[in-house]
Amino acid sequence: xxxxxxxxxxxxxxxxxxxxxxxxxxxxxxxxxxxxxxxxxxxxxxxxxxxxxxxxxxxxxxxxxxxxxxxxxxxxxxxxxxxxxxxxxxxxxxxxxxxxxxxxxxxxxxxxxxxxxxxxxxxxxxxxxxxxxxxxxxxxxxxxxxxxxxxxxxxxxxxxxxxxxxxxxxxxxx
Amino acid sequence: xxxxxxxxxxxxxxxxxxxxxxxxxxxxxxxxxxxxxxxxxxxxxxxxxxxxxxxxxxxxxxxxxxxxxxxxxxxxxxxxxxxxxxxxxxxxxxxxxxxxxxxxxxxxxxxxxxxxxxxxxxxxxxxxxxxxxxxxxxxxxxxx
Numbered sequence: 001x002x003x004x005x006x007x008x009x010x011x012x013x014x015x016x017x018x019x020x021x022x023x024x025x026x027x028x029x030x031x032x033x034x035x036x037x038x039x040x041x042x043x044x045x046x047x048x049x050x051x052x053x054x055x056x057x058x059x060x061x062x063x064x065x066x067x068x069x070x071x072x073x074x075x076x077x078x079x080x081x082x083x084x085x086x087x088x089x090x091x092x093x094x095x096x097x098x099x100x101x102x103x104x105x106x107x108x109x110x111x112x113x114x115x116x117x118x119x120x121x122x123x124x125x126x127x128x129x130x131x132x133x134x135x136x137x138x139x140x141x142x143x144x145x146x147x148x149x150x151x152x153x154x155x156x157x158x159x160x161x162x163x164x165x166x167x168x169x170x171x172x173x174x
Numbered sequence: 175x176x177x178x179x180x181x182x183x184x185x186x187x188x189x190x191x192x193x194x195x196x197x198x199x200x201x202x203x204x205x206x207x208x209x210x211x212x213x214x215x216x217x218x219x220x221x222x223x224x225x226x227x228x229x230x231x232x233x234x235x236x237x238x239x240x241x242x243x244x245x246x247x248x249x250x251x252x253x254x255x256x257x258x259x260x261x262x263x264x265x266x267x268x269x270x271x272x273x274x275x276x277x278x279x280x281x282x283x284x285x286x287x288x289x290x291x292x293x294x295x296x297x298x299x300x301x302x303x304x305x306x307x308x309x310x311x312x313x314x315x316x317x318x
Contacts, residue, residue, distance in 0.1 A: 006294075029220060032264050099233060125237045132262040134220035134234060 031140070031151035032132050038065070038146050039130040043120030046097050046105055053094065053120035058146045062172050064093045065140040066116070067128060069100045070108045072136040078155035079112045085161065086115035091169065095119035098128040098136055141165060143172050200243045213242050213252065216269050217259060226269060 033039065042054035058065070066082065068075040086093055095116040097105050102121060109119075122128050131140070134153075141150040150168050152160070201207040211228075217238060219230035227235040227242075238259070245255045259267045271277040 027223065029264065029266060032260075032262060099237070125233070126241075129234075129237060129241060129262060132264075134263070 028153055029132075029134055031148065033140075033148040034150065036148060038140070038142055038148050039127075039132075041096075041120070041127045041130055043096065043122055043127055046095075046102065046109070046119040046121040047114075049121070051118075053118040055146065057094065057118065058142050059144070061144055062091060062169060063117075063142050064091055065131075065142060066093055066095045067098050067131065067133045067136050067138040067140075068095055068119075069098045069136050070104045071100070074155040075137045076108075076112070078137055078157065079115070081157050081161070082115040083113045084158070092117045096127055096131065096133075097121050098133060099123070099125035141168055200239075201246070206246055209252065210243060210246055213246075213255060214239055217242070218267050218269055220263055220267060 038055055038058055040055050042052050045051045045053050082093060085091070093116050095118070097119050099122065102123075105119075105121070120127065131138075137153075137155055139152045139156055140148055141152075143149050149172065150164070152164055199207060200210045214228040215226050217227045219225045219227045219232055219235040219238075221232050221234050222230050225235070227238045241258070242255055245258065250258075256268060256272070260272075265271040265277055271280060273281055
């Protein structure tokens with residue numbers, strides 16, 4: 001019996017590790033900024049290029065930073081929910097319009113509404129890279145000190161909001 | 175039959191040209207170009223994870239190629255460029271992760287596995303050699 005003991009122990013150790021491995025989605029990358037200050041940036045805003053949206057705007061309040069673009073299908077999907085969220089005045093939503101075309105982006109806003117306090121226009125995609133973005137939409141939760149608390153990748157909706165953001169925001173407000 | 179196979183294979187060759195995404199020369203200086211070629215081959219495309227950014231036509235791959243080109247042009251070292259990428263995208267972005275605390279398990283696990291496998295094998299073989307020969311034949315089907 002003793003000769004089965006070692007393989008048995010090995011299997012017992014490996015099974016939970018492998019189950020964990022199966023459950024994690026390898027296409028979702030963890031953000032490198034969790035617990036760290038949001039990356040430094042300064043962008044002209046989409047609506048008015050003479051104004052800027054920068055890291056400093058994220059201090060003093062809990063906020064969201066949504067990375068979006070008109071080429072991104074998921075952004076269109078979540079836009080209705082972002083509008084709904086903006087109407088409730090729960091949290092200011094800032095945005096980085098990533099690698100986009102200004103007329104198309106403005107057109108998108110005119111058609112579907114503008115949920116953003118400010119949308120930085122990141123024409124060449126540099127700021128998106130600085131945020132470690134790898135696919136829009138991405139939504140970052142930023143605390144009042146400008147520290148990145150959480151990143152969600154993919155289109156948001158009410159259920160995901162309740163599940164992923166509401167408890168984290170409640171924790172920040174304590 | 176052979177002819178048909180040859181035709182199919184030659185069509186496969188045709189598709190090879192589709193892999194040359196980043197064919198333009200980035201630098202005139204061959205030393206810089208060599209550094210660039212090596213770096214883009216070692217950086218993973220973050221949206222298409224089983225490709226490096228050299229072979230990917232995803233926009234994020236072309237943006238990262240542009241950033242690498244810019245940093246080489248600015249005289250940044252390979253380490254500084256890798257730091258730039260790892261700060262933003264994590265160790266995962268490098269096909270050859272650096273040898274450090276977080277990636278230690280990744281680097282040494284294969285050697286440990288070979289070591290444990292080797293020890294186990296030696297033990298099993300020694301055990302079998304110590305067994306009487308007729309005990310072997312009714313074990314698992316005899317000679318091998």
